[in-house]
Amino acid sequence: MAFADPELATSRGDVPCDLSALVDSVTVTGIESIAGAAAALCRFAAEHDLRAALCADVAVYEPMVDADGRVLAADTFGWLGEHERWWQDHHLALRSPLPRACRYEAEPFWCNSDGFHTLTPNAYLDDIELGDFFDLRFRAPAAIIVPVHLPFAQVSANCFVPMDRSMSDLSAPFARLGATLGAVTRRFVASYVATMRAQKRRIPGNCDLTKREVECLRWAAIGKTDREVSMIVGISHATVRYHLQRAAEKLESVNRTQTIFKAGQLGFLGAST
Known part of the structure; x- marks a missing residue:
């Protein structure tokens, strides 16, 4: 794996000095502002000869849309050409190495057929095959990737x-723009998701699990039975079941699997799961 230059020169003349104003321009403050914020991000990318392809959640099929239900990938970012409608491919997140890499990396990086080029080593990316990289819907030999990890374990x-389809080395554009792209993309996606999520709540608010409830859930999450958990933690079998039941009530879950899932989304289980 090759590594990018860690000094992201955001102060150079072709990168806006007023990052705060740029970030504000891509912030979604309500459903009606989605189109304008997306257009601002699109313009910034275009000013640097880049095209943006955004996916708010690799686990779902729904593309990002504006207040009128128009697909941003099509109407704002212009992915409408032949073989460019990547947002219509419901299996892309499963087949493409790029969404897969975003599950294991949180900082911006770039990649080409030689591999993933990250700021710091990430052994998980070494295991991802890039053989189908050139089969991506973008038909581009290289790309800058900005993962955004959000609340409730959303990726x-x-x-x-690059608009220049012959560019396969993005080390220079990444060094110049990587940090800025990271900041504006995170703000746009996070504010978009928060706005859309406000319309529907599936996780209870202000959930406060006890230390013992979390401890029992962590062992249950790696497949231990209630009896095994009782021996590990040093409490009775019945007490383990009590703690798991209390956690389920607090998380408004209907079974053990959903309890573990919701606890994981809220970050109670840590990286061990």
Whole structure:
């Protein structure tokens, strides 16, 4: 794995000095502002000869849309050409190495057929095959990737591909723009998701699990039975079941699996799961 230059020169003349104003321009403050914020991000990318391809959640099929239900990938970012409608491919998140890489990396990186180029080593990316990289819907030999990890374990995968389809080395654009792309993409995606999520709540608010409830859930999450948990933790079998039941009530879950899932989404279980 090759590594990018860690000094992201955001102060150079072709990168806006007023990052705060740029970030504000891509912030979604309500459903009606989605289109304008997306357009601002699109313009910034275009000013640097890049095209943006954004996906708010790699686990679902729904593309990002504006207040009128128009697909941003099509109407704002212009992915409408032949073989460019990547947002219509419901299996892309499963087949493409890029969304897969975003599950294991939180900082911006770039990649080409030689591999993933990250700021710091990430052994998980070494195991991802890039053999189908050139089969991506973008038909581009390289891309800058901005992962966005959100509350409730949601992962957003976002790509910026050069308009010059012959560019396969993005080390210089990444060094110049990587940090800025990371900041504006995170703000746009996070504010978009927060706005859309406000319309529907599936996780209870202000959930406060006890230390013992979390401890029992962590062992249950790796497949231990109630009896095994009781021996590990040093409490009775019945007490383990009590703690798991209390956690389920607090998380408004209907079974053990959903309790573990919701606890994981809220970060109670840590990286061990």
